[in-house]
Amino acid sequence: xxxxxxxxxxxxxxxxxxxxxIVVDVKEGKLNMCNLExxxxxxxxxxxxxxxxxxxxxxxxxxxxxxxxxxxxxASIQAAEDALGFAPSxxxxxLRKLLLHYEILDSHLLHIYLLVAPDLLGVKSFVxxxxxxxxxxxxxxxxxxxCNDVCDILVGRHVHPISAIVGGFTKLPRVKDLDAxxxxxxxxxxxxEASVELFKAVNIPEFERDSEYVGLVxxxxxxPLLMGDLGSTxxxxxxxxxxxKVTNEFVVPHSSAKHTKLSRDSFAVGALARFNLxxxxxxxxxxxxxxxxxxxxxxxxxxxxxxxxLVECVHCLEDAIQIITDFKxxxxxxxxxxxxxxxxxxxxxxxxxxxxxxxxxxxxxxxxEYEIDDEGKMVHANCVIPTNQNTNNVEHDMRKLVPELLxxxxxxxxxxxxxxxxxxxxxxxxxxxFLDVRFVNR
Amino acid sequence: MRKPKVAFFDFxxxxxxxxxxxxxxxxxxDLLGSIDVVEFREVMSEKWDKDxxxxxxxxxxxxxxxxxxxxxxxQRSKVLIAYGSCATIGGVNGMxxxxxxDEARKYVYGQQYTFFPSIKTRAVHQVVPVDYFVNGCPVYxxxxxxxxxxxxxxxxxxxxxxAVCVECKLNENVCMYERGVGCMGPVTRxxxxxxxxxxxxxxxxxxxxxxxxxETGAKDVLEKYNIPMDLVLNKMNMYNKCRELKDxx
Numbered sequence: 001x002x003x004x005x006x007x008x009x010x011x012x013x014x015x016x017x018x019x020x021x022i023v024v025d026v027k028e029g030k031l032n033m034c035n036l037e038x039x040x041x042x043x044x045x046x047x048x049x050x051x052x053x054x055x056x057x058x059x060x061x062x063x064x065x066x067x068x069x070x071x072x073x074x075a076s077i078q079a080a081e082d083a084l085g086f087a088p089s090x091x092x093x094x095l096r097k098l099l100l101h102y103e104i105l106d107s108h109l110l111h112i113y114l115l116v117a118p119d120l121l122g123v124k125s126f127v128x129x130x131x132x133x134x135x136x137x138x139x140x141x142x143x144x145x146x147c148n149d150v151c152d153i154l155v156g157r158h159v160h161p162i163s164a165i166v167g168g169f170t171k172l173p174r175v176k177d178l179d180a181x182x183x184x185x186x187x188x189x190x191x192x193e194a195s196v197e198l199f200k201a202v203n204i205p206e207f208e209r210d211s212e213y214v215g216l217v218x219x220x221x222x223x224p225l226l227m228g229d230l231g232s233t234x235x236x237x238x239x240x241x242x243x244x245k246v247t248n249e250f251v252v253p254h255s256s257a258k259h260t261k262l263s264r265d266s267f268a269v270g271a272l273a274r275f276n277l278x279x280x281x282x283x284x285x286x287x288x289x290x291x292x293x294x295x296x297x298x299x300x301x302x303x304x305x306x307x308x309x310l311v312e313c314v315h316c317l318e319d320a321i322q323i324i325t326d327f328k329x330x331x332x333x334x335x336x337x338x339x340x341x342x343x344x345x346x347x348x349x350x351x352x353x354x355x356x357x358x359x360x361x362x363x364x365x366x367x368x369e370y371e372i373d374d375e376g377k378m379v380h381a382n383c384v385i386p387t388n389q390n391t392n393n394v395e396h397d398m399r400k401l402v403p404e405l406l407x408x409x410x411x412x413x414x415x416x417x418x419x420x421x422x423x424x425x426x427x428x429x430x431x432x433x434f435l436d437v438r439f440v441n442r
Numbered sequence: 443m444r445k446p447k448v449a450f451f452d453f454x455x456x457x458x459x460x461x462x463x464x465x466x467x468x469x470x471x472d473l474l475g476s477i478d479v480v481e482f483r484e485v486m487s488e489k490w491d492k493d494x495x496x497x498x499x500x501x502x503x504x505x506x507x508x509x510x511x512x513x514x515x516x517q518r519s520k521v522l523i524a525y526g527s528c529a530t531i532g533g534v535n536g537m538x539x540x541x542x543x544d545e546a547r548k549y550v551y552g553q554q555y556t557f558f559p560s561i562k563t564r565a566v567h568q569v570v571p572v573d574y575f576v577n578g579c580p581v582y583x584x585x586x587x588x589x590x591x592x593x594x595x596x597x598x599x600x601x602x603x604x605a606v607c608v609e610c611k612l613n614e615n616v617c618m619y620e621r622g623v624g625c626m627g628p629v630t631r632x633x634x635x636x637x638x639x640x641x642x643x644x645x646x647x648x649x650x651x652x653x654x655x656x657e658t659g660a661k662d663v664l665e666k667y668n669i670p671m672d673l674v675l676n677k678m679n680m681y682n683k684c685r686e687l688k689d690x691x
Contacts, residue, residue, distance in 0.1 A: 047541060048534070048537035052537075052680075056680070059680075060537075060680070063534045066459065066461045066462075067458070110461075124488050127479065127488075130471065138468055141467045144464060148465040156637065157580070157637070159458040159459075159462055162641040162642075162643045163642050165643065170642025337642065339618075339622075339642065341625075341644050342624070345622045
């Protein structure tokens with residue numbers, strides 16, 4: 001038995017979104033502490049939302065996170081429409097699915113290439129790769145730009161989308177816009193194939209821990225991202241309004257972000273969870289990519305989350321192409337373009353109510369829950385962020401992983417832990433902007 | 443020629459403005475070819491312990507630790523650029539100042555609210571001197587590039603001090619007031635090419651208020667189109683609440 005002492009304290013973990021620390025304490029080969037601390041400074045979004053029009057909620061909550069602003073937008077709109085009792089049109093739903101595909105593609109590619117690839121290629125950031133792997137960097141930036149450009153066309157911009165609001169879209173894509181998006185997405189296919197090739201060649205750390213995987217589930221044949229019930233690999237199934245029974249948030253002393261659990265000590269959300277839950281519904285090309293990379297359900301290696309993200313990239317790209325192709329043949333009804341503002345013209349009838357949005361954003365299920373009064377003003381808001389749901393699972397992984405690595409150097413253990421946290425693609429600003437949500441006056 | 447050492451720092455914000463830089467695509471490599479990025483936590487693990495030629499600051503100053511941190515960065519930086527609404531005008535973080543601070547903290551954190559120190563939201567220039575401003579939520583990349591070029595040459599950049607309406611008219615958009623909804627365009631600084639109105643939404647005032655807003659004209663417009671004044675004032679508080687801060691707050 002290895003009787004080592006190890007103290008690891010990674011302050012301000014890099015190449016993740018937001019601020020977090022890893023703290024490990026091993027005494028005489030025994031693990032005393034192994035925590036992921038969330039130290040992001042709070043922004044008090046829920047407090048700020050009170051009293052504002054529900055028609056402004058999307059604009060404000062998209063500012064929680066620049067990376068997942070389209071995801072927050074979609075969850076916010078869903079919660080607002082649910083509270084108002086407004087049912088979006090089939091065309092609107094389809095365009096929102098397209099937007100979500102763009103969001104997942106963009107975010108996953110950023111994570112795979114700019115945040116994770118440097119670890120797999122043994123450097124500190126993508127900057128040295130400009131010299132050593134110029135083609136890879138250029139491909140990454142090119143794909144990223146494409147995601148950005150198709151978002152520009154669909155919703156005005158990717159960071160804080162403009163035209164996706166409660167009720168529908170303020171601007172609908174014209175035929176030339178559909179053509180442009182289609183050409184760009186089809187043009188991305190060779191780069192996507194090259195990405196799969198690249199991933200086949202890299203070594204993913206071997207580590208396994210069986211966990212419960214939670215995500216949206218559905219009874220139809222569509223890979224559920226925008227809509228669905230809540231489900232888990234342990235057989236849980238619930239409606240989205242009961243999301244608090246899935247998240248079961250609890251407070252831990254070392255983190256300002258709340259933890260969650262369901263059927264076991266912890267659960268995971270995100271690409272790997274969705275892959276494990278709904279593999280059968282992936283696009284055939286995505287399944288082929290999964291086979292090429294060597295990932296199959298149920299995969300319990302958390303480092304493989306990055307591989308699952310790449311599989312989802314293929315799926316989202318192909319399904320986005322399909323959606324646009326459908327719109328090209330069916331046409332778009334431009335009478336559905338809406339102007340809402342803060343609903344000065346009462347375009348959308350307002351009544352008091354409560355609503356929940358549950359959307360699969362890149363990092364897992366994102367919940368927004370709003371309560372509004374009869375004037376459409378926000379009375380309460382609550383959001384549960386994917387990263388909050390994963391933090392507890394990351395810690396359980398770390399506690400199994402560290403004892404397996406005791407023969408390695410401190411540097412190797414630190415890197416393995418950093419890579420583990422990065423594999424979950426944490427969005428710490430999101431998690432902490434909603435940390436410790438408690439409604440004292442409820 | 444020695445490449446200028448450039449660093450990026452984030453305070454309370456969504457980190458969307460730094461993402462705007464990654465969204466530039468391959469032209470980013472041209473930019474990176476002319477500068478030497480020495481610190482950028484979100485995408486780099488490298489650190490730098492000397493002075494910075496240019497420091498980009500994203501986010502608002504919202505806690506005592508941030509005040510100390512920004513002061514230290516200022517001391518080490520020849521040129522300091524505030525980029526994004528949170529940094530230039532306080533942005534959405536300023537909405538916190540619409541509430542009594544301790545009450546807002548209790549609402550979110552319950553009785554443990556004192557664990558998380560917080561101060562009234564401030565824009566960066568309300569704490570340390572700022573040399574250049576790149577407004578917007580998020581920043582508009584053509585403007586960001588223009589400011590960086592000016593900063594590297596040591597020449598001033600002037601943020602447009604006319605209303606978004608000027609650009610909106612040139613873009614031939616139908617006025618939002620004509621369409622029956624209130625818009626912040628008439629009092630908001632231009633420079634974004636009327637980004638939101640081009641896409642069918644209203645202006646929310648994310649670039650800050652022009653230095654000399656035509657208040658009487660704005661009142662006339664509101665009266666003409668029968669838009670309630672508090673609706674517009676409330677909108678102004680979404681991004682621009684911090685401008686009310688006094689020096690001693």
